[in-house]
Amino acid sequence: MATSPMVGTDRWSHLPAEVKQEIDIYETELRRVQQGQMPEKVFLEFRLRHGVYGQRQARIQMQRIKIPLGMLTTAQMERFADVAEEYSDAVCHITTRQDIQLHFVDIDDTPNLMRRMAEVGVTTREACGNVVRNVCACPKSGVCSDEVFDTTSHARAMAYFLLRHPDAQNFGRKFKIAYSGCEQHACGLAIMHDIGAIAKVRQGEGKQERGFKVYLGGGLGAIPHQAKLFSEFVPAAEMLPLAQAIARVFARLGEKKNRGRARMKFLIAQVGIEEFSRLLAEEREKLPLDPRWTSYLEEAERFQERPLLPGSALEAGGQTPDFLRWAGINTEPQRQPGYSAVTIFLPLGDISSEQMHGLAGLCRRFVRDTVRTTVEQNLVVRWVPSGSLPEFYQGLRELDLAQIGAGRLADITACPGTDSCKLGITSSRGLAALLNEKFNNGLGDLAHRSDLKIKISGCFNSCGQHHVADIGFFGSVQRKGAHVAPVFQVLLGGTTKGNASAYGLAVAKVPAQNAPAAVKKLTDLYASQRAEAESFSDFARRLGKARIKEELEELTALPTYEENPAFYKDNRQPWDFHMSTGVGECAGAVVDQSEFMLEDADRLVFEATLAFDEGKLDNAAAKAYTAQIKAADALLFQRGLLLSDNYNTVEKFRQLFYDSGEFYPPFAQSFFRAAEEGHAGLGTEKTRRRIEETTLFIEMAQTVYSRMAGAKV
Amino acid sequence: MTELQRIAVKILTDAPPSLNLDPFLAIFGRWRTATAHPADWVDLADYAHMPRGPGIVLVGKRCNFSFDLGGAAPGLLYASKMGLEGAPEARLLSVFRACLEMSRSLLAEAEFPASVRLQTGSLELIFNDRLETANTEATDQQLKPAVVAALDRLLGPGAYQLTPQADPDRRYGFFIRAARPLNLDEMLSRFQD
Numbered sequence: 039m040a041t042s043p044m045v046g047t048d049r050w051s052h053l054p055a056e057v058k059q060e061i062d063i064y065e066t067e068l069r070r071v072q073q074g075q076m077p078e079k080v081f082l083e084f085r086l087r088h089g090v091y092g093q094r095q096a097r098i099q100m101q102r103i104k105i106p107l108g109m110l111t112t113a114q115m116e117r118f119a120d121v122a123e124e125y126s127d128a129v130c131h132i133t134t135r136q137d138i139q140l141h142f143v144d145i146d147d148t149p150n151l152m153r154r155m156a157e158v159g160v161t162t163r164e165a166c167g168n169v170v171r172n173v174c175a176c177p178k179s180g181v182c183s184d185e186v187f188d189t190t191s192h193a194r195a196m197a198y199f200l201l202r203h204p205d206a207q208n209f210g211r212k213f214k215i216a217y218s219g220c221e222q223h224a225c226g227l228a229i230m231h232d233i234g235a236i237a238k239v240r241q242g243e244g245k246q247e248r249g250f251k252v253y254l255g256g257g258l259g260a261i262p263h264q265a266k267l268f269s270e271f272v273p274a275a276e277m278l279p280l281a282q283a284i285a286r287v288f289a290r291l292g293e294k295k296n297r298g299r300a301r302m303k304f305l306i307a308q309v310g311i312e313e314f315s316r317l318l319a320e321e322r323e324k325l326p327l328d329p330r331w332t333s334y335l336e337e338a339e340r341f342q343e344r345p346l347l348p349g350s351a352l353e354a355g356g357q358t359p360d361f362l363r364w365a366g367i368n369t370e371p372q373r374q375p376g377y378s379a380v381t382i383f384l385p386l387g388d389i390s391s392e393q394m395h396g397l398a399g400l401c402r403r404f405v406r407d408t409v410r411t412t413v414e415q416n417l418v419v420r421w422v423p424s425g426s427l428p429e430f431y432q433g434l435r436e437l438d439l440a441q442i443g444a445g446r447l448a449d450i451t452a453c454p455g456t457d458s459c460k461l462g463i464t465s466s467r468g469l470a471a472l473l474n475e476k477f478n479n480g481l482g483d484l485a486h487r488s489d490l491k492i493k494i495s496g497c498f499n500s501c502g503q504h505h506v507a508d509i510g511f512f513g514s515v516q517r518k519g520a521h522v523a524p525v526f527q528v529l530l531g532g533t534t535k536g537n538a539s540a541y542g543l544a545v546a547k548v549p550a551q552n553a554p555a556a557v558k559k560l561t562d563l564y565a566s567q568r569a570e571a572e573s574f575s576d577f578a579r580r581l582g583k584a585r586i587k588e589e590l591e592e593l594t595a596l597p598t599y600e601e602n603p604a605f606y607k608d609n610r611q612p613w614d615f616h617m618s619t620g621v622g623e624c625a626g627a628v629v630d631q632s633e634f635m636l637e638d639a640d641r642l643v644f645e646a647t648l649a650f651d652e653g654k655l656d657n658a659a660a661k662a663y664t665a666q667i668k669a670a671d672a673l674l675f676q677r678g679l680l681l682s683d684n685y686n687t688v689e690k691f692r693q694l695f696y697d698s699g700e701f702y703p704p705f706a707q708s709f710f711r712a713a714e715e716g717h718a719g720l721g722t723e724k725t726r727r728r729i730e731e732t733t734l735f736i737e738m739a740q741t742v743y744s745r746m747a748g749a750k751v
Numbered sequence: 752m753t754e755l756q757r758i759a760v761k762i763l764t765d766a767p768p769s770l771n772l773d774p775f776l777a778i779f780g781r782w783r784t785a786t787a788h789p790a791d792w793v794d795l796a797d798y799a800h801m802p803r804g805p806g807i808v809l810v811g812k813r814c815n816f817s818f819d820l821g822g823a824a825p826g827l828l829y830a831s832k833m834g835l836e837g838a839p840e841a842r843l844l845s846v847f848r849a850c851l852e853m854s855r856s857l858l859a860e861a862e863f864p865a866s867v868r869l870q871t872g873s874l875e876l877i878f879n880d881r882l883e884t885a886n887t888e889a890t891d892q893q894l895k896p897a898v899v900a901a902l903d904r905l906l907g908p909g910a911y912q913l914t915p916q917a918d919p920d921r922r923y924g925f926f927i928r929a930a931r932p933l934n935l936d937e938m939l940s941r942f943q944d
Contacts, residue, residue, distance in 0.1 A: 095794045097793075098810075123922070124757060124879050127796050127805055127808050127810065128804075128821070129796075129805060141796065142793065142794075142796065144833075150882060154882075385800045388798065388801055388804070390801055390803065390804045392803065392821045393804075395921075438802035457797070467797070471797065471799065471800045475800070610797055613780045613781075
């Protein structure tokens with residue numbers, strides 16, 4: 039085993055003592071687990087808390103590195119470039135929560151990687167694991183022309199207050215916080231976070247007081263929850279103690295054993311926001327005073343980034359058409375006259391070490407350390423003098439970083455999917471790359487639409503944020519005979535607008551090969567039939583899911599492997615997605631019946647969404663439950679139970695699939711809950727959740743069904 | 752310099768930066784399933800969407816091999832990560848040899864783009880470890896003799912020009928231009944004795 043020659047030497051003595059010690063302890067624990075002196079399970083959560091996450095490939099790690107608010111200095115950018123080319127595959131991947139991830143990292147390299155990041159003031163601490171994850175904020179805070187105020191100092195204070203805080207180390211699940219400077223734009227996506235803070239001011243005695251409208255208990259994941267409004271106004275001075283009180287209540291009362299229901303959204307759903315608020319008030323009273331709660335506030339009031347160069351206006355005339363096109367899409371005037379914020383569009387959120395080095399050099403010439411990552415997986419360079427934009431553009435062109443499309447349809451969000459994630463079912467990046475290629479060749483007319491967003495997840499877990507896209511995709515599988523094909527559920531009706539104010543619902547399932555065609559179909563439909571100024575979500579609502587499903591019908595069919603084996607490969611993966619199972623003809627016949635039942639379940643859940651849209655809530659809940667019964671029956675059929683046996687589906691399912699651990703427990707529990715709750719008078723939110731849970735239940739049934747035949751999923 | 756493990760060699764090609772990389776996806780997709788390969792293949796990484804990026808990377812525990820679009824020109828990049836032994840010269844020769852052998856195997860694949868020619872007279876040598884081999888005078892004094900010895904054997908004494916990486920922030924390494932380009936077989940034959 040190669041060990042670092044630097045450990046135990048003075049090589050790192052210049053690091054802050056506590057940081058150095060923390061990483062030394064990490065390395066010691068790593069060596070202990072490698073020598074069998076520490077249980078793997080204990081080390082797992084320990085390494086996660088240092089941002090080291092196992093990839094789906096055996097013995098390979100992903101290193102996630104927290105970038106609070108996405109704020110990067112040029113020295114940090116250069117260091118990211120260095121460690122990516124030495125320890126990873128020379129690519130920095132910007133995540134949907136403003137972190138940077140490095141893939142294919144050897145765990146033996148992680149201690150020195152951490153030390154080298156620490157040299158430039160970056161920690162990997164609490165980037166993964168059941169802790170407070172990266173605190174997100176609008177990348178244009180402080181330069182945005184219509185924000186209420188600059189949230190930078192407030193969000194940064196929150197990030198560092200909770201980092202390593204003892205009250206935030208005992209959660210059952212991860213915890214996410216986001217700040218937005220206003221309600222109208224989507225940059226912070228506050229409403230889908232555990233704590234969402236939106237800047238507000240109120241008139242105090244003789245002066246305006248800064249504070250935040252606070253939402254609690256939001257979250258995407260498999261079962262998305264809109265956050266609940268906690269308060270229209272929390273004074274800035276109360277934000278940190280409020281967060282501390284929340285952390286303590288969540289740590290004390292949040293679910294610890296069942297990971298599927300351990301996010302704070304479930305706790306709030308269980309006790310209600312009123313009771314949760316009462317618990318917070320009680321907890322807040324008990325907190326001993328901490329000077330850090332308010333020590334940053336004075337600085338926050340004064341905080342103002344400084345530009346490197348004086349502001350200047352862009353000279354009229356003499357610009358190339360390419361520049362003008364790029365500037366029209368990728369730049370935005372700042373609130374401060376003479377300056378522009380430049381968005382660098384990074385397809386799939388990737389930037390190479392070479393590009394990152396070059397960009398850092400370019401930034402040194404034009405701006406101070408004023409670069410931020412975005413939740414759309416791009417980079418924003420602030421404080422570029424508008425008169426220097428042509429020169430800056432030329433610099434970006436030389437680095438191949440001047441691609442047009444930031445914020446447009448071509449700017450697709452995708453999680454890592456099966457490229458590296460253990461949970462991935464389909465290749466979300468493969469689909470995004472394929473769409474990117476098509477937007478460059480053939481679908482170019484669509485690429486720059488500014489009224490649509492596509493987001494893709496490789497499974498139901500929503501790391502690609504598919505719920506808040508105009509067109510969302512999440513990966514799944516479908517079995518046909520002895521073969522398993524990658525498919526995507528298509529979700530419509532979500533939006534990032536209003537800080538992610540609406541979540542989409544599934545309307546159809548298309549083979550992965552047909553997903554690009556589905557995008558084309560939907561966008562063409564929108565372009566030709568939209569009413570004036572109608573948003574896509576309004577359009578989809580007006581047209582109705584039945585009509586949209588009808589339009590997509592020709593793309594939903596999955597041919598058999600024999601008819602077209604290309605459908606059994608994932609996008610940009612020229613190898614078979616499945617393995618032939620070699621089951622006999624008898625089994626094949628049994629399979630057909632289960633497939634039929636699963637198809638029926640799909641139909642029923644779709645009918646449930648139609649009923650939901652029409653306001654027929656009881657009917658929608660009943661149909662969704664019936665769909666779950668159908669899917670459960672499909673699996674029970676595989677175990678030799680026949681419908682004519684008149685068995686109790688819930689009971690048998692519990693016995694054969696839940697108790698045995700064969701079916702993902704949270705989804706099975708949603709079925710049992712539906713059975714107990716019935717379907718009358720559930721109300722809008724619960725009915726909607728039942729439909730979402732039913733979709734996931736059916737997808738899981740498809741997966742289990744595929745596994746039962748021994749197919750590789 | 753006992754931990755000299757991260758050494759990369761790139762053979763440049765005449766491929767345009769816009770080359771369609773799908774053939775490499777297919778080839779490396781097959782190669783990654785070879786379980787007995789000393790590289791200990793893990794998977795492949797597809798960066799075809801990145802202009803001048805790492806291209807298609809076949810990732811292994813001991814090394815990566817890729818059709819790389821970065822640097823001076825697209826080319827075949829072999830990057831050792833662990834498992835090298837012996838004196839620096841032996842390690843360098845081992846990396847050159849592995850790069851040449853893999854390149855030869857790649858060229859033998861039916862899908863390898865017929866239009867792409869290797870520029871075997873244009874090579875890049877990169878020491879991919881700033882902690883171990885910072886781009887400094889001290890590193891140069893320690894390693895250059897080994898570099899020269901290895902290249903003398905590979906290309907012939909004095910039959911090449913070495914241009915060092917001048918930017919101290921970039922990795923220590925050289926651009927190598929051979930006076931007379933040798934093909935892969937000729938270079939590999941130099942390892943036979």
